[in-house]
Amino acid sequence: EAGVTQSPTHLIKTRGQQATLRCSPISGHTSVYWYQQALGLGLQFLLWYDEGEERNRGNFPPRFSGRQFPNYSSELNVNALELEDSALYLCASSRETKMSETQYFGPGTRLLVL
Amino acid sequence: AQSVSQHNHHVILSEAASLELGCNYSYGGTVNLFWYVQYPGQHLQLLLKYFSGDPLVKGIKGFEAEFIKSKFSFNLRKPSVQWSDTAEYFCAVSAGNNRKLIWGLGTSLAVNP
Numbered sequence A: 001e002a003g004v005t006q007s008p009t010h011l012i013k014t015r016g017q018q019a020t021l022r023c024s025p026i027s028g029h030t031s032v033y034w035y036q037q038a039l040g041l042g043l044q045f046l047l048w049y050d051e052g053e054e055r056n057r058g059n060f061p062p063r064f065s066g067r068q069f070p071n072y073s074s075e076l077n078v079n080a081l082e083l084e085d086s087a088l089y090l091c092a093s094s095r096e097t098k099m100s101e102t103q104y105f106g107p108g109t110r111l112l113v114l
Numbered sequence B: 001a002q003s004v005s006q007h008n009h010h011v012i013l014s015e016a017a018s019l020e021l022g023c024n025y026s027y028g029g030t031v032n033l034f035w036y037v038q039y040p041g042q043h044l045q046l047l048l049k050y051f052s053g054d055p056l057v058k059g060i061k062g063f064e065a066e067f068i069k070s071k072f073s074f075n076l077r078k079p080s081v082q083w084s085d086t087a088e089y090f091c092a093v094s095a096g097n098n099r100k101l102i103w104g105l106g107t108s109l110a111v112n113p
Helices: none
Strands: A005-007 A010-013 A019-024 A031-038 A042-050 A053-057 A064-068 A074-078 A087-094 A109-113 B003-006 B010-014 B019-021 B023-026 B031-038 B045-050 B056-058 B064-068 B073-078 B087-095 B107-112
Touching (some): A005 A087, A010 A019, A031 A074, A042 A064, A042 A074, A053 A064, A074 A087, B010 B019, B019 B107, B023 B087, B031 B064, B031 B073, B045 B064, B045 B073
Parallel strands (some): A010 A109, B010 B107
Antiparallel strands (some): A005 A019, A019 A074, A042 A053, A087 A109, B003 B023, B031 B045, B031 B087, B056 B064, B064 B073
8 A cells, every 4th residue: 555645855945935745645545634844843733634624724824725635635835935934844644534543644845945 | 732742852772771751741631642653764653552441552563652641641662672763753642633643852762782
């Protein structure tokens, strides 16, 4: 079974630009989660999508947005990039929304904002 | 606000030593508890999880963790570590019906052969 995949693996942008990160969940998984792992701050929850709907959002400004497509893949968009957005962005997926479901993580997209 | 703290940021052990990594969380209601591991060059993978039932949970590769509700703790243990256990270990908690994971800052474990 293929795992969670993310693209691109690395992304370099300049301040003020927009970044688009993509995630494909494990087949059969309907929930997708996005996390930011910034240096020194640990993993921070960004967004949770299930069945195409945003279910929960972390404490991030509105310029962080995303969507989930009918095939359950997801995009994370970051507008008006700032230097502190440089981080590893991790995507995870899970089956259904039962509390017992494990979140499986992808390899991440490393975003560098210059 | 909910939070997770991992007491040890860096741990260095020799092979065959015993391991215990501390994890405490702040939330008074029902919690779901996880330990994830990230081996060098690999992505996060689940070691073990607790949702309900027996508070002593066994995971992969000989790891176990004990949920002590009165202490808000979920410490990770392994009786005898191996060089291949060198990795970063993360404790995470989801609270109530919320699926988002709140993470500790991680513990970097180095096992010397």
